[in-house]
Amino acid sequence: MKPGDGRALFTAECSHSFHFNCIASYVKHCIQICPICKGKWRDIPFQGPTSCLSRKRARINSVGWLPQVNATPTKLPRVPTYSTSNFQSPTSNLSHGRERTNPLVWSQSNAAHNLLPTHYAAHNSNRHITSHFQAFEPCLFNDDDSLGSQPELPSNNSYIRSIDIKTYPEFSAVQRSTPKENFAVLINLKAHVTNSDQANNAHISQTCRAPIDLVTVLDVSNSMEGTKIELLKRAMGFVIKNLGSSDRLSVIAFSSTAHRLLPLRRMTDSGKQHALQAVNSLFASVRTNILEGLRMGAKVIEDRREKNPVCSIMLLSDGQDTYSNIGYLKQDFWLRIPVHTFGFGVDHDPVLLHSISEACRGTFSFIETECVIQDAFAQCIGGLLSVVVQDFQAVHPDLRLGQLKAGSYSTRVVNDNRTGFIDVGDLYADEERDFLVLVNIPVVGNSSSETKLVNVWCVYKDPLSKETMETDVKEVRIQRPEILSEECVVVSIEVDRQRNRLQAAEAMADSRAAAERGDLSSAWSILDSCRRGLSDSASSRAGDQLCVALDAELKEIRARMANMQIYESSGRAYVLSGMSSHSGQRATARGDSTDSTSFVHVYQTPSMVDMLTRSQASSWSTM
Numbered sequence: 001m002k003p004g005d006g007r008a009l010f011t012a013e014c015s016h017s018f019h020f021n022c023i024a025s026y027v028k029h030c031i032q033i034c035p036i037c038k039g040k041w042r043d044i045p046f047q048g049p050t051s052c053l054s055r056k057r058a059r060i061n062s063v064g065w066l067p068q069v070n071a072t073p074t075k076l077p078r079v080p081t082y083s084t085s086n087f088q089s090p091t092s093n094l095s096h097g098r099e100r101t102n103p104l105v106w107s108q109s110n111a112a113h114n115l116l117p118t119h120y121a122a123h124n125s126n127r128h129i130t131s132h133f134q135a136f137e138p139c140l141f142n143d144d145d146s147l148g149s150q151p152e153l154p155s156n157n158s159y160i161r162s163i164d165i166k167t168y169p170e171f172s173a174v175q176r177s178t179p180k181e182n183f184a185v186l187i188n189l190k191a192h193v194t195n196s197d198q199a200n201n202a203h204i205s206q207t208c209r210a211p212i213d214l215v216t217v218l219d220v221s222n223s224m225e226g227t228k229i230e231l232l233k234r235a236m237g238f239v240i241k242n243l244g245s246s247d248r249l250s251v252i253a254f255s256s257t258a259h260r261l262l263p264l265r266r267m268t269d270s271g272k273q274h275a276l277q278a279v280n281s282l283f284a285s286v287r288t289n290i291l292e293g294l295r296m297g298a299k300v301i302e303d304r305r306e307k308n309p310v311c312s313i314m315l316l317s318d319g320q321d322t323y324s325n326i327g328y329l330k331q332d333f334w335l336r337i338p339v340h341t342f343g344f345g346v347d348h349d350p351v352l353l354h355s356i357s358e359a360c361r362g363t364f365s366f367i368e369t370e371c372v373i374q375d376a377f378a379q380c381i382g383g384l385l386s387v388v389v390q391d392f393q394a395v396h397p398d399l400r401l402g403q404l405k406a407g408s409y410s411t412r413v414v415n416d417n418r419t420g421f422i423d424v425g426d427l428y429a430d431e432e433r434d435f436l437v438l439v440n441i442p443v444v445g446n447s448s449s450e451t452k453l454v455n456v457w458c459v460y461k462d463p464l465s466k467e468t469m470e471t472d473v474k475e476v477r478i479q480r481p482e483i484l485s486e487e488c489v490v491v492s493i494e495v496d497r498q499r500n501r502l503q504a505a506e507a508m509a510d511s512r513a514a515a516e517r518g519d520l521s522s523a524w525s526i527l528d529s530c531r532r533g534l535s536d537s538a539s540s541r542a543g544d545q546l547c548v549a550l551d552a553e554l555k556e557i558r559a560r561m562a563n564m565q566i567y568e569s570s571g572r573a574y575v576l577s578g579m580s581s582h583s584g585q586r587a588t589a590r591g592d593s594t595d596s597t598s599f600v601h602v603y604q605t606p607s608m609v610d611m612l613t614r615s616q617a618s619s620w621s622t623m
Contacts, residue, residue, distance in 0.1 A: 012041055035256055035286065141303040144264035145248060145271070147211075161388045163427075163458050164190045165474040170495045173479035173488035176448065180441040182402045185476055186495045187435045187456055191389045191427035209429070210309035210387050210463035211246035213264060214239075217297040218282065219317040221255045223347065225284035228318060228370055235374035236279040238615055239381055243267035247385075248308060250300045251278045254293030255285040256322075264304055288319040290352060294339070301337060309463035310387045310426070311337050312362070314380060316373070318344035321352055338362040338426070340380050342589070343573050344373065350573035357580060358408065361425055364580040365589035366573040374615050376589035379604070382611030383428040383586070392424040392460040394435065399453055402438035405502055407583035409435075427460075430605045433585055434498045441478075450477050496539040497546050504530060504550040505582040508557060512575045515567050527558045549602055553578055556591075 008020035016036045032041045170184040216239070218232060236251070243249060244267060251262040261278040265271040297313045339360035341353040344367045357364040367376050399418070404411040406422045413420045422435055439453050456474040461467070481488070507530035514523040531554050534540055540547045557578065560571030574590055581588040587603040604612075 012039075012043075033257060141260065141263065141300045142305045144213075144250075144300075144304040144306065145266040147248075147306045147308065148246070148266060161462055161464075162192045163389065163392075163460065163471050164192055165456055165458065165471060166190075167454075167456060167474055167476045168492045168494040169453065169476060169478050170492055171478070171488060171490070172492075173481055173484060174441055174451070175484050176444050176446065176480045176482055179443050182438040183441050183453070184495050184499070185437045185439060185453055186492070186498055187394060187437060188432060188494070189392075189394060189424070189427075189435075189458065190432045191429060193388050193429050209385060210390075211244065211248075212384055212387070213248045213250075213301065213304065213308040213311040214243070214381075214384065215250045215252060215264070215297040215300050215311075215313045217252045217254065217258075217293040217313060217315040219255075219288060219290070219293070219319060219344075220253045220282050220284050221288040221319050222284050222286055223288075223319045223345075228344070229282055229284055231370050231373050232316065233279050233282060235377045237276060238374050238618060239377055240267065240272050240275045240279070242378075242381060242385070242611065242614070243272075244385075245271075246308070249275055250297075251275065252293055252297050252300070253282055254289055254296070256287045256289055258289065258293040258296040260296060260300065264300055287322045288317065290315070290317050290321040290349070290356075294356065309390070309466070310384065312384050313337065313339045313360075314342070314377065315339060315353070315356070316342040316344055316367075317353060318348050320347065320349045336360065341365070342367055342373075342376055342380075343577075345370065346569045346573075348573070350576045354576040354580060361408075361584075363584060363586050363588045364577050366570075366577040366591065367589055368570060368573075368591040372589065374618075375612055378611040378615035379587055379589060379608045382608035383431070383605060385611075386429040386605065386607035387426050387463055388429045389427040390425075390461045390463045392427055392458060394422045394424060394433075394456065394458050395419070399439045399441070402440055405436040405438070407502070407505065407585065408580075409433075409584075428605050429607055431586075431603075434501075436495070436498055436502070444480050446482070448480050450479050452477050491538050493539050493542055493544065496537055497544050500534055500537055500539060500544075500547050500550060501582055503533065504554060505579060507554065508575050508579050508582070511557065511561065512572070512579070515561055515564075515571065515575075518564065520561055520564065520567070523561050524558060527554050527561075530554055546602065 009017050010020050010023050011017045012023075012034055016034055027041075027044045032044060033039070034041060166188040168186040168188070170186075174180050174183070216236065218236070220229065224232065240249065247267050248264045249262065249267055249271070250260065250264040253259050253261055261281060262275055265274060267275065294313070294315060297315070301311055301313070337360065339356055340362040341357045342365045343350045343353045346368075350364070350366065354364040356362075363380070365376050365380070367373055401413055401417050401420050404413065404420050404422060409425070410423045411420060420437065424433055427433070437454060441451060441453070444451060453476045456476065458471045460469055462469055479488070507526050511523040511526040514520070514526060531551055534547055534551050534554075537547065540551075557571065557575050560574050561567045570591075577588045577590045580586075581590070581603060585603055587601065587605075587608055601609075
């Protein structure tokens with residue numbers, strides 16, 4: 001005992017000393033690494049008395065939530081990790097033979113915060129629970145569940161996955177004798193799933209979608225304790241409930257280190273029970289190491305023996321990364337599957353999370369209020385569970401191309417600037433993409449009444465049949481009269497709308513750069529100038545709803561840049577989430593995702609709306 005302090009000390013084999021209570025809480029998650037020097041420990045600071053553990057087990061089983069454990073572990077890493085939301089922790093302080101009540105315990109009668117249903121224990125009363133934390137992780141995460149029987153393709157080909165292509169030239173005609181540089185052509189692409197058998201329409205989403213391998217990487221640092229971690233458990237419970245039996249889920253928790261709580265398991269009834277059990281074991285602990293959690297999530301994807309057609313990572317964090325930086329990310333990070341990141345609260349690191357999502361072709365969502373974690377997750381999985389097109393490329397060849405305006409999507413131009421490619425990736429059901437292709441139009445002779453601008457077609461993979469598909473060629477032509485009529489000089493509303501979107505996204509990025517320099521007056525000027533430009537545009541005068549939504553969003557961003565304190569607490573994350581949404585043309589959560597402002601919902605698909613509706617209905621039912 002330290003004189004005058006009254007607290008036991010533990011000195012590890014690496015010679016670093018810790019208060020016993022602190023380090024016992026640390027190693028109860030089977031972390032056998034010194035938090036100071038990172039040396040591995042062979043001996044850990046707790047040898048559990050059998051009698052105490054037996055008394056604890058009897059008390060836990062009397063609650064009726066978890067099944068009986070027959071074997072008596074001798075060291076803490078083998079003690080099952082139970083939820084702190086329903087009863088006292090099995091890792092209580094045992095000094096003087098007394099058990100210390102965990103301060104994070106929630107009332108057992110508060111059913112709204114209980115993740116595991118009461119029938120779970122009764123149904124599994126004879127099953128054994130093992131610790132979700134392993135003392136030593138295997139070298140390879142190749143213990144993923146077998147895919148089993150996959151959904152059969154409809155024998156009558158009633159389900160058709162297809163791409164619709166629409167094109168809109170900036171003007172319907174260009175005078176013969178006038179060359180035109182950077183003439184804009186809008187390419188609109190939309191993924192469709194249609195069913196020729198209308199009687200089975202209700203089952204389209206379950207029958208034709210591709211199964212997913214989903215890895216959730218969850219922050220359980222000490223800032224997540226209390227209400228936050230309980231709401232995270234509830235949100236994960238919603239995700240688990242809405243996965244199908246062919247989908248597989250893995251759960252990673254990270255604080256100062258990362259731990260795999262659940263291997264990649266199929267979400268059958270049994271798999272869902274194990275997943276709920278893993279999620280219910282989440283417990284807040286020490287610091288934040290985001291990239292360590294992400295690396296472990298990537299390892300789960302990399303090492304799997306079998307692969308579902310779709311895979312993704314969802315990463316949530318509410319704190320600043322205390323180990324890594326963006327430069328380290330760019331040098332070291334290699335993952336090439338979609339990573340959707342969620343910044344929770346005002347203390348997270350939006351720059352790092354946005355950089356991760358941008359590097360990995362995902363989205364970044366800003367969850368400002370803790371009560372909407374579940375809605376943000378619901379919107380994301382609503383899309384992930386509806387992928388109908390993969391490895392999607394749009395091709396635009398013919399005239400000399402000026403530029404491909406594709407936001408965050410990678411592009412390349414070859415063949416002396418006469419052929420361009422846009423790598424679109426995966427598309428959800430009923431999801432759209434709009435790209436502006438700039439071409440240079442030459443002067444033509446008197447015999448030419450029209451000019452062909454571009455041919456457009458798409459190549460993609462059907463995720464179920466794994467066949468490579470190719471669309472028909474869409475040809476874009478414009479008239480070349482000797483004298484232009486009045487209607488020929490009216491700009492296309494569709495082209496103008498997308499030009500406004502790109503300009504608004506650019507204004508968001510430029511205003512953020514100014515705010516990061518501390519020059520808020522320049523940031524305000526950039527936003528105000530963009531809003532004036534939007535109001536003067538043809539689409540604004542026509543009452544276009546996207547234009548209205550963009551103006552409202554720019555106004556909200558300006559309010560969140562009123563001063564540096566507001567900008568740093570919420571403005572930075574808000575604008576980064578907006579940039580992620582508009583550059584990728586995909587819905588993200590921003591602020592309170594349940595509000596009625598239209599710009600939050602600009603890119604939502606019907607599947608996302610349906611999943612959000614389920615989330616909000618389940619939230620009301622538990623209040």
